[in-house]
Amino acid sequence: MSEITVVDYLIKRLEELGITDIFGLPGDFNFNIIEAIERNKNTNWIGCTNELNAGYVADGYARVKGYGALVTTFGVGELSAINAIAGSFAEYIPVIKIVGTPSTKNISQKTLLHHNFANPDYYAFKNTYSNVVQTTAYLNEKNAKTEIDRVLSIFINEKKPVYIAIPEDICSVKINDIPCIQKMTSNPDMLDRVIEHIMKMLSKAKKPIVIADILAERFEAHDNLINFLKKSQYPAVNLLMGKGLLNWDYKGYLGTYLGKYGNKIAYNTVNNSDCVITIGAIYSDLNTFGFDYNFEPTSMIDIEGTYTTVEYIRYDNVLMKDVLSRLSKIVPTYKNEYPEVLPQNLIKETEKNKPLESKFIYSKIQDFIKEDDIVFSETGLVEFGFATLELPKGAHLYNQVLWGSIGWATPAAFGATIAERNKRVILVTGDGSHQLTAQEVSSMMRHGVKPIIIVINNSGYTIERALCKNPMDLFNNIASWNYSKLPDVFNGKSWSIKVETEQELHEALICYIEICTDKMDMPKLAQDLIFKSLAKV
Numbered sequence: 316m317s318e319i320t321v322v323d324y325l326i327k328r329l330e331e332l333g334i335t336d337i338f339g340l341p342g343d344f345n346f347n348i349i350e351a352i353e354r355n356k357n358t359n360w361i362g363c364t365n366e367l368n369a370g371y372v373a374d375g376y377a378r379v380k381g382y383g384a385l386v387t388t389f390g391v392g393e394l395s396a397i398n399a400i401a402g403s404f405a406e407y408i409p410v411i412k413i414v415g416t417p418s419t420k421n422i423s424q425k426t427l428l429h430h431n432f433a434n435p436d437y438y439a440f441k442n443t444y445s446n447v448v449q450t451t452a453y454l455n456e457k458n459a460k461t462e463i464d465r466v467l468s469i470f471i472n473e474k475k476p477v478y479i480a481i482p483e484d485i486c487s488v489k490i491n492d493i494p495c496i497q498k499m500t501s502n503p504d505m506l507d508r509v510i511e512h513i514m515k516m517l518s519k520a521k522k523p524i525v526i527a528d529i530l531a532e533r534f535e536a537h538d539n540l541i542n543f544l545k546k547s548q549y550p551a552v553n554l555l556m557g558k559g560l561l562n563w564d565y566k567g568y569l570g571t572y573l574g575k576y577g578n579k580i581a582y583n584t585v586n587n588s589d590c591v592i593t594i595g596a597i598y599s600d601l602n603t604f605g606f607d608y609n610f611e612p613t614s615m616i617d618i619e620g621t622y623t624t625v626e627y628i629r630y631d632n633v634l635m636k637d638v639l640s641r642l643s644k645i646v647p648t649y650k651n652e653y654p655e656v657l658p659q660n661l662i663k664e665t666e667k668n669k670p671l672e673s674k675f676i677y678s679k680i681q682d683f684i685k686e687d688d689i690v691f692s693e694t695g696l697v698e699f700g701f702a703t704l705e706l707p708k709g710a711h712l713y714n715q716v717l718w719g720s721i722g723w724a725t726p727a728a729f730g731a732t733i734a735e736r737n738k739r740v741i742l743v744t745g746d747g748s749h750q751l752t753a754q755e756v757s758s759m760m761r762h763g764v765k766p767i768i769i770v771i772n773n774s775g776y777t778i779e780r781a782l783c784k785n786p787m788d789l790f791n792n793i794a795s796w797n798y799s800k801l802p803d804v805f806n807g808k809s810w811s812i813k814v815e816t817e818q819e820l821h822e823a824l825i826c827y828i829e830i831c832t833d834k835m836d837m838p839k840l841a842q843d844l845i846f847k848s849l850a851k852v
Contacts, residue, residue, distance in 0.1 A: 342388020
């Protein structure tokens, strides 16, 4: 029987999942783990500027590549990263959190080592992480092999973060190199039952519609979704988190669902439907624009990653991709005409000295995005600016609408550039968000990746200004940075510019761009939602 060390076994299994780049920071308890990453000829260690950023980077990498990995040291390192992992947990981003801990001898003797409390508790941080990951494991000499296999099985099947702590001395323990990772399959009887129930509903439906969202991608069912639509020809919309899953080459596509705040065709078609088929939907406040929908669960078919609900009846242990694959073979083709959806009106003329406003900025960004681009939009006003844009074929928008941690997008875009070096990555962020994590621009330069960074500088937290009683309250102000000079500070080679007028922006969309607007300028969709809905919550 072939044997391998515990840490080499873990890294080898991650490599087989396509995780060829692993992010984090070194610390004196995780050196063995990092050395194993460097020892594996197919994996790369990517050091970041701090653990929180590294967690965001791993999140962005996983969104593009399917899975991600983060390594920190015990205590201080892992707690610094916990917010990033919590965001991954909220949004079904499979990131494995690996922490190097002191040796089992020190743990058993409760030795007071650094990065611990005065009364040592070597399991406190594992227990903390149990709230933001799908499962945890603390390896020892007896359980290392079975625990790694168990945790990776959950990681693969649930598409959520997991946590593994490896004491220093356990890294070198020898185990057998035969994996026993269990991949979930659909229960055949349950699958038959749910298909029968769905087809009974579809056979009676006169006005069906599909609502597609991001979990279709997370659970590796995007192709199955597209095949289902091609066969059924049902009209379809996407929610904000799923923007980019569908595009205008599908004739039944009605655009992004924006509630009553925009795209009336999508809104009316969804809410007049007698059979709403939701695929991978996350029904959060911002993703649905204030829970603005009127259909009842009795008229719903909700297809999720590992279960499906039809008319209040839940069928467990059926994979989304299997449900959609079966339906694609037998669903009747929709014969009715689609409502006409008019293209988004763009501003074509440029005024030389006119100050920049959101309507112009986002219209130029829409023109700038090309097929197959990878776009990261930051939490806050930027995600609303993108909500109404039309993405070209193959372009994909990534956002963090549910967790909504400002600062996420900058390091997440870095992770995307590492995951997909042959595609153009565009980051659009606000000045307030960028200040939280701008250090990771230096990592981009260090590793030779070249995203296009657009910073919208409206001198502070404008979305908070819109939500609070007095928009000019001082707590919404931030330090004034010269963002276009950051590449020089980070000692990297790039082209950057600050623009303040329409003509300057029209000429400048190339690399690192600081866009200056009025303090209260924001996308119209954000104005409508904030002033009519969110401010009342």
